[in-house]
Amino acid sequence: xxxxxxxxxxxxxxxxxxxxxxxxxxxxxxxxxxxxxxxxxxxxxxxxxxxxxxxxxxxxxxxxxxxxxxxxxxxxxxxxxxxxxxxxxxxxxxxxxxxxxxxxxxxxxxxxxxxxxxxxxxxxxxxxxxxxxxxxxxxxxxxxxxxxxxxxxxxxxxxxxxxxxxxxxxxxxxxxxxxxxxxxxxxxxxxxxxxxxxxxxxxxxxxxxxxxxxxxxxxxxxxxxxxxxxxxxxxxxxxxxxxxxxxxxxxxxxxxxxxxxxxxxxxxxxxxxxxxxxxxxxxxxxxxxxxxxxxxxxxxxxxxxxxxxxxxxxxxxxxxxxxxxxxxxxxxxxxxxxxxxxxxxxxxxxxxxxxxxxxxxxxxxxxxxxxxxxxxxxxxxxxxxxxxxxxxxxxxxxxxxxxxxxxxxxxxxxxxxxxxxxxxxx
Amino acid sequence: xxxxxxxxxxxxxxxxxxxxxxxxxxxxxxxxxxxxxxxxxxxxxxxxxxxxxxxxxxxxxxxxxxxxxxxxxxxxxxxxxxxxxxxxxxxxxxxxxxxxxxxxxxxxxxxxxxxxxxxxxxxxxxxxxxxxxxxxxxxxxxxxx
Numbered sequence: 001x002x003x004x005x006x007x008x009x010x011x012x013x014x015x016x017x018x019x020x021x022x023x024x025x026x027x028x029x030x031x032x033x034x035x036x037x038x039x040x041x042x043x044x045x046x047x048x049x050x051x052x053x054x055x056x057x058x059x060x061x062x063x064x065x066x067x068x069x070x071x072x073x074x075x076x077x078x079x080x081x082x083x084x085x086x087x088x089x090x091x092x093x094x095x096x097x098x099x100x101x102x103x104x105x106x107x108x109x110x111x112x113x114x115x116x117x118x119x120x121x122x123x124x125x126x127x128x129x130x131x132x133x134x135x136x137x138x139x140x141x142x143x144x145x146x147x148x149x150x151x152x153x154x155x156x157x158x159x160x161x162x163x164x165x166x167x168x169x170x171x172x173x174x175x176x177x178x179x180x181x182x183x184x185x186x187x188x189x190x191x192x193x194x195x196x197x198x199x200x201x202x203x204x205x206x207x208x209x210x211x212x213x214x215x216x217x218x219x220x221x222x223x224x225x226x227x228x229x230x231x232x233x234x235x236x237x238x239x240x241x242x243x244x245x246x247x248x249x250x251x252x253x254x255x256x257x258x259x260x261x262x263x264x265x266x267x268x269x270x271x272x273x274x275x276x277x278x279x280x281x282x283x284x285x286x287x288x289x290x291x292x293x294x295x296x297x298x299x300x301x302x303x304x305x306x307x308x309x310x311x312x313x314x315x316x317x318x319x320x321x322x323x324x325x326x327x328x329x330x331x332x333x334x335x336x337x338x339x340x341x342x343x344x345x346x347x348x349x350x351x352x353x354x355x356x357x358x359x360x361x362x363x364x365x366x367x368x369x370x371x372x373x374x375x376x377x378x379x380x381x382x383x384x385x386x387x388x389x390x391x392x393x394x395x396x397x398x399x400x401x402x403x404x405x406x407x408x409x410x411x412x413x414x415x416x417x418x419x420x421x422x423x424x425x426x
Numbered sequence: 427x428x429x430x431x432x433x434x435x436x437x438x439x440x441x442x443x444x445x446x447x448x449x450x451x452x453x454x455x456x457x458x459x460x461x462x463x464x465x466x467x468x469x470x471x472x473x474x475x476x477x478x479x480x481x482x483x484x485x486x487x488x489x490x491x492x493x494x495x496x497x498x499x500x501x502x503x504x505x506x507x508x509x510x511x512x513x514x515x516x517x518x519x520x521x522x523x524x525x526x527x528x529x530x531x532x533x534x535x536x537x538x539x540x541x542x543x544x545x546x547x548x549x550x551x552x553x554x555x556x557x558x559x560x561x562x563x564x565x566x567x568x569x570x571x
Binding site: 217 | 444
């Protein structure tokens with residue numbers, strides 16, 4: 001009997017120690033009978049419990065760390081007993097020592113900012129009685145008086161009859177994020193205000209420019225009409241008495257006023273293409289180029305011009321503005337091949353630049369010296385004298401502005417006496 | 427009542443002289459009433475102001491400049507088109523600019539034609555010739571508007 005009673009006493013004493021949390025126990029295994037087997041099993045159980053409780057402690061520690069780092073705490077509210085269980089992180093977040101917290105729902109409400117209390121309470125009631133989603137931001141007041149902002153998310157647990165018995169949730173301190181968001185909102189409002197202010201300024205400037213060009217269009221031309229008209233009248237009425245020199249002077253006066261008329265028109269076009277509201281639709285460039293070439297050919301006398309225009313060149317853009325581009329580039333090609341007995345002008349594509357097609361207008365005309373390339377697209381800059389080739393020097397500047405407005409670029413290549421090529425993308 | 431009058435609304439005396447010269451050169455011998463601004467034009471049409479108490483003959487065509495002192499050309503056009511007596515009168519805008527907005531506004535308010543005065547007087551002569559031929563000779567209007 002003693003063989004059985006003594007080991008049993010041992011077992012119960014050890015079990016009590018294990019229950020008390022002392023897992024470093026083992027029962028000496030002295031026999032190989034059933035008692036011995038049981039002792040072995042008992043010891044193995046003790047080691048198992050020790051391992052698992054160590055793992056549990058480690059896991060708890062890791063959870064605590066994670067909560068501390070993420071500023072997230074979790075809570076369980078036993079609604080039947082009105083007991084609130086907070087994780088350590090919530091105590092830290094709320095600045096309340098564990099011992100001073102009543103651990104009830106009311107104690108929790110006490111920590112909430114007075115202005116947010118009703119809101120939080122009704123959100124909890126909504127989740128409990130209506131089953132609505134509980135995900136809210138609210139303020140809390142720390143014992144130090146500091147106000148923090150937290151985000152809460154929770155679920156209600158119900159028994160088989162649907163009665164809520166428990167609510168579990170998380171609390172996250174989002175004060176820094178909220179402050180950053182508020183700062184972003186504030187900056188956005190400021191930015192919007194500034195944009196509005198600048199837009200108003202810009203609109204004012206555009207208005208000024210518009211009224212300026214309106215006045216140019218109306219007022220600058222009318223004195224030119226007087227100069228030209230009365231010079232003509234003078235020639236008609238008194239032509240016989242002024243001699244050839246007088247005629248020559250008057251011819252120069254008329255030519256000057258007409259040239260100035262063209263300048264004003266070209267300037268207006270330049271300002272027009274800059275401020276015009278742009279359309280974007282599919283434009284058949286080949287078709288446009290054909291139309292321009294037909295127009296240009298009407299002005300050609302005493303020489304041959306071969307126009308080779310590739311078919312099916314299409315682009316997205318403003319048809320009116322692209323017409324102005326081709327009017328200028330193809331018009332220039334006609335103009336600068338003026339001294340060529342057999343002129344050749346081509347319009348085609350020469351590959352791509354990224355996703356954009358490169359278009360090219362090429363001629364075998366007088367060309368230009370690349371040394372002066374920098375002046376090519378500058379308004380009023382000309383690389384040829386007006387005696388050789390008429391013009392105002394605004395055409396390529398206009399082309400460049402239109403191309404820019406389409407998001408593309410334009411460039412040229414030339415050699416004196418060997419023709420020119422202008423490339424553009426859209 | 428058969429007299430075909432031209433009402434020329436133009437504030438610039440040079441332009442008035444050149445337009446009259448262009449009429450003469452093109453053998454257009456109709457009487458030309460010159461209104462130096464919008465107010466004068468409306469006074470003539472509605473027998474007010476300096477034309478008060480007179481019975482003026484409605485013109486066969488109105489040549490209307492846009493940029494005028496006091497009442498602008500577009501305002502004149504608007505008032506012509508809103509008055510029962512004048513709303514059908516042919517109005518040709520004859521002005522310096524071909525600003526897109528002027529063209530649109532002009533046609534919107536009911537202009538019958540829009541002609542830009544060219545700087546080159548030879549071209550201006552040609553324009554006036556066409557204008558006179560069309561509005562004074564070819565174009566038929568009812569005896570009474």
